[in-house]
Amino acid sequence: MSNLGIGAMLGWLSGNEETVKAHLKAQGKIISEIQFSENALVLKFGDGAGIKIWDDGQSCCEHRYMTTNDDLPYFVGSKFLNAELRNAPEQEDGWGVHEVQFLLINTDKGTFTIESHNEHNGYYGGIWIVIEDLQETK
Secondary structure (H helix, E strand, O other), rough: OOOOOHHHHHHHHHHEEEEEHHHHHHHHOOOEEEEEEEOOHHHHHHOOOOEEEEEEEOOOOEEEEEOOOOOOOHOOOEEEEEEEEEEEEEEEEOOOOEEEEEEEEEEEEEEEEEEEEEEEEOOOOOOOEEEEEEEOOO
């Protein structure tokens, strides 16, 4: 990744304790619903719990979004095992930087991949994926 922008930098400096707690709490739960938009992935579980996963590194003049080519409804009813991140090479953009990071959601029915994108001019780099426990926000 190129230079970290202020949003990603603040995330790195503040740590990821809440993300780790939410991730561990969700492991082993059965996925009852999957909601996906260009801003976030939401997994709801059979016990009423849920998690929201998104890129919280927004600083200023950048375009952040998420995509997937996978069949998300196929994974409803599966057991959430874990989530992991993998960096991808930067993509040619023609005018700036286009960073990509893969979010792999591992289940007992296989893995689906969400791509997090950050397009910017080189000053707002970095992707900061967080997991929020939706039970804690109520």
